[in-house]
Amino acid sequence: MRQGCKTDEDVEGLRPLVPGLLLSLLACAGFAAGAPAVQPPLPMPPPMPPPTAADRVLVVSPHPDDESLCCAGLLQQALAAGAAVGIVWITDGDGFEIDAIIAEHTLRPQGAALRRLGSLRLREAHAAADLLGVPRRFQYVLGYPDRDIRALLGPNRHLPLRSTYTRVSAVATAEARSPGAAYTGENLARDLGAVLDDFAPTLVLAAAPQDLHSDHAASGQLTAELLAARGHAASLRWWIVHAGRHWPAPRSYHPALPLTAPPTAPSLDWHALAIDAAQNERKRAAIAAHKTQTEVMKPFLMAFVRRNELFAVPPGPQGR
Numbered sequence: 001m002r003q004g005c006k007t008d009e010d011v012e013g014l015r016p017l018v019p020g021l022l023l024s025l026l027a028c029a030g031f032a033a034g035a036p037a038v039q040p041p042l043p044m045p046p047p048m049p050p051p052t053a054a055d056r057v058l059v060v061s062p063h064p065d066d067e068s069l070c071c072a073g074l075l076q077q078a079l080a081a082g083a084a085v086g087i088v089w090i091t092d093g094d095g096f097e098i099d100a101i102i103a104e105h106t107l108r109p110q111g112a113a114l115r116r117l118g119s120l121r122l123r124e125a126h127a128a129a130d131l132l133g134v135p136r137r138f139q140y141v142l143g144y145p146d147r148d149i150r151a152l153l154g155p156n157r158h159l160p161l162r163s164t165y166t167r168v169s170a171v172a173t174a175e176a177r178s179p180g181a182a183y184t185g186e187n188l189a190r191d192l193g194a195v196l197d198d199f200a201p202t203l204v205l206a207a208a209p210q211d212l213h214s215d216h217a218a219s220g221q222l223t224a225e226l227l228a229a230r231g232h233a234a235s236l237r238w239w240i241v242h243a244g245r246h247w248p249a250p251r252s253y254h255p256a257l258p259l260t261a262p263p264t265a266p267s268l269d270w271h272a273l274a275i276d277a278a279q280n281e282r283k284r285a286a287i288a289a290h291k292t293q294t295e296v297m298k299p300f301l302m303a304f305v306r307r308n309e310l311f312a313v314p315p316g317p318q319g320r
Contacts, residue, residue, distance in 0.1 A: 048271035053082030064125030086138030094118025095146030143176030157185030208238035
């Protein structure tokens with residue numbers, strides 16, 4: 001979403017919410033709706049088989065809100081079919097400075113303010129997951145640093161990292177799987193692997209490497225590595241949230257429109273899961289529960305309430 005500044009028109013809808021001097025910051029961050037992009041008609045991907053009672057569905061969510069954007073419809077269908085469902089949040093979303101500016105009413109959010117933001121976003125995430133019917137015992141929190149997942153998972157996974165945003169270097173979330181664990185890639189891999197082992201999913205939904213947010217791409221790649229090491233690569237399906245400023249189009253609430261294949265990954269083997277009106281209304285409510293996010297970029301978030309969700313089979317694994 002951070003792909004260069006936009007025009008004043010792009011942030012017009014945010015004027016009642018933010019002081020005027022922040023508008024250029026929001027425009028550069030790329031969070032506003034903008035004019036609808038003109039897209040040629042695209043064929044709908046083939047249908048995705050719905051979950052069954054035998055499934056155990058786990059969403060790997062890099063930040064609080066991603067689970068609702070990518071997968072709220074599928075989670076509802078899985079529960080209705082009798083499947084077990086779970087969510088694991090990699091970060092608390094505590095590195096989003098624009099959110100903190102709004103929530104803390106300050107132009108210079110410091111470490112403590114961002115830590116409070118993370119706690120607030122987790123509370124909102126639990127509320128959204130509750131709305132979707134995900135049991136609390138299957139709402140997993142890991143607490144690793146927002147906007148630093150790619151750095152953690154680089155060549156030096158054993159080295160600790162200090163968050164530029166919260167200014168801490170260890171998991172500070174009391175409900176996390178390993179409170180006090182140093183911010184290292186090895187610890188993140190251990191904690192996410194433990195969730196996979198505990199929940200034993202048959203279907204794992206994670207961000208594709210083509211997602212433009214570095215936390216998304218890195219967490220999805222780690223998920224793929226961990227599943228492959230366990231011999232369960234075929235259980236993985238990709239989703240994408242960040243694919244450039246003109247996707248989804250239009251960037252606003254249009255539940256009757258289809259979600260088309262993201263332009264960053266047109267060659268992936270996409271499949272469409274049809275979402276009915278009642279499921280879409282609950283998805284809308286789950287997204288709205290992420291209040292700190294919707295205050296900043298509601299048009300973008302609501303653009304994911306469409307008549308379908310999209311999931312791709314990674315290259316290599318065969319269909320389930």
